[in-house]
Amino acid sequence: MRITDADKSSYKxxxxxxxxxxxxxxxxxxxxxxxARGLADARxxxxxxxxxxxEPDASLFAYGADQAVVVNGSEFVGFNDELxxxxxxxxxxxxxPEIVLCAATARxxxxxxxxxxxTVSGLTADCTGLAIDPQTGDLLxxxxxxGGNIMATIRTSNHRPQMATVRPNVMKALAPDPSRTGGIVRxxxxxxxxxxxxxxxxxxxxxxxxxxxxxAKTIVSGGRAMKGPEGFEMLKRLAxxxxxxxxxxxxxxxxxxxxxxxxxGQTGQTVQTSLYIACxxxxxxxxxxxxxxxxxxxxxxKNPDTPMMKLADIAVTGDLFEIVPALTRALG
Ligand SMILES: Cc1cc2nc3c(=O)[nH]c(=O)nc-3n(C[C@H](O)[C@H](O)[C@H](O)COP(=O)(O)OP(=O)(O)OC[C@H]3O[C@@H](n4cnc5c(N)ncnc54)[C@H](O)[C@@H]3O)c2cc1C
Numbered sequence: 296m297r298i299t300d301a302d303k304s305s306y307k308x309x310x311x312x313x314x315x316x317x318x319x320x321x322x323x324x325x326x327x328x329x330x331a332r333g334l335a336d337a338r339x340x341x342x343x344x345x346x347x348x349x350e351p352d353a354s355l356f357a358y359g360a361d362q363a364v365v366v367n368g369s370e371f372v373g374f375n376d377e378l379x380x381x382x383x384x385x386x387x388x389x390x391x392p393e394i395v396l397c398a399a400t401a402r403x404x405x406x407x408x409x410x411x412x413x414t415v416s417g418l419t420a421d422c423t424g425l426a427i428d429p430q431t432g433d434l435l436x437x438x439x440x441x442g443g444n445i446m447a448t449i450r451t452s453n454h455r456p457q458m459a460t461v462r463p464n465v466m467k468a469l470a471p472d473p474s475r476t477g478g479i480v481r482x483x484x485x486x487x488x489x490x491x492x493x494x495x496x497x498x499x500x501x502x503x504x505x506x507x508x509x510x511a512k513t514i515v516s517g518g519r520a521m522k523g524p525e526g527f528e529m530l531k532r533l534a535x536x537x538x539x540x541x542x543x544x545x546x547x548x549x550x551x552x553x554x555x556x557x558x559x560g561q562t563g564q565t566v567q568t569s570l571y572i573a574c575x576x577x578x579x580x581x582x583x584x585x586x587x588x589x590x591x592x593x594x595x596x597k598n599p600d601t602p603m604m605k606l607a608d609i610a611v612t613g614d615l616f617e618i619v620p621a622l623t624r625a626l627g
Contacts, residue, residue, distance in 0.1 A: 298455050306455040309335040309342050310392040314400055315349040323398040325358040325468035330425055331396055332359040337427040347379045356477035359469045364480045373495035374402055380409035381489035387414055392456045394434050399460035411458050417451040418458045423465055463509050464567035506540050506556050513539025513570040516559055519546040520575020527553045533619055536626040544576045560585035574615045578603025
């Protein structure tokens with residue numbers, strides 16, 4: 296369904312969908328607010344954080360939201376994408392946001408495509424850049440395409456709201472300002488809004504992968520040069536000394552040396568650690584897009600001319616099987 300310019304003008308404000316787990320607001324929410332803040336300022340509109348099935352807290356305002364729109368109640372047990380999508384559809388119909396941003400997490404990826412279909416809005420997944428066309432109000436949604444070889448900028452000029460997902464650790468959260476406050480709007484899921492929605496009877500946690508790359512401060516990552524799982528045990532000893540976790544390139548994951556949740560990059564996780572130590576990773580674009588925003592990058596490689604060695608703040612040329620144990624020993 297195409298939208299006319301007159302209809303477009305009835306859509307206002309930038310919404311983010313707060314990511315919650317066990318009732319707690321997850322850090323990616325603040326990154327979404329940071330991205331939304333710039334867009335709302337460019338449009339002269341406000342940032343609203345939509346909280347479904349949980350309660351808002353002051354941190355939403357401290358990080359830059361002007362308003363929290365809350366739908367909560369006894370029907371929201373665990374994560375139920377069908378119920379949450381029904382709630383969000385109701386809110387969108389009522390308040391007509393111009394832009395809706397959601398985290399590209401397992402939860403966001405289950406929720407937001409349902410909403411995009413039901414509101415006939417379209418959706419751009421995994422954006423790495425967001426800007427506004429000042430003439431039209433179109434959201435310029437930039438994301439890697441064709442295996443990361445080009446960056447595509449996508450508009451949904453004929454539809455509102457404009458919807459995009461953003462991976463964790465891609466956008467920057469603003470510095471929190473505890474003196475900021477905002478308004479809270481409470482809504483209910485209308486009766487009969489999702490008559491056939493599934494019911495969550497019980498939430499059973501899966502086996503732990505033992506790695507949380509998204510929240511790590513330090514990652515020691517290994518590539519094809521590790522030669523096998525034993526190489527990753529060597530990296531784990533260094534990571535433990537640094538209070539960090541182990542990451543990997545896709546080449547190492549595909550070889551079966553380490554599990555997929557450790558993979559960094561375009562088809563793995565995007566990370567933004569203070570320290571990233573790349574051991575025998577050449578730095579192909581698909582890996583770099585997942586870690587290039589890390590604070591300090593140390594690369595260890597026999598070849599001084601790889602893209603990773605060029606990107607690194609500290610590039611150490613040599614055999615990682617000598618350097619990594621020496622570094623681990625030096626740390627005591
Ligand atoms: C659609 C698509 C998606 C992809 N997604 C991802 C992704 O999410 N993540 C990802 O990582 N890749 C991804 N890839 C793969 C990517 O293109 C590269 O193939 C991969 O990153 C290469 O891994 P590597 O750097 O470990 O291996 P290589 O490129 O083989 O690099 C190995 C490095 O180790 C060095 N070396 C060897 N021995 C030693 C030693 N003893 N000491 C020190 N250095 C040594 C070599 O000099 C070399 O620089 C994707 C590819 C495609 C097409």
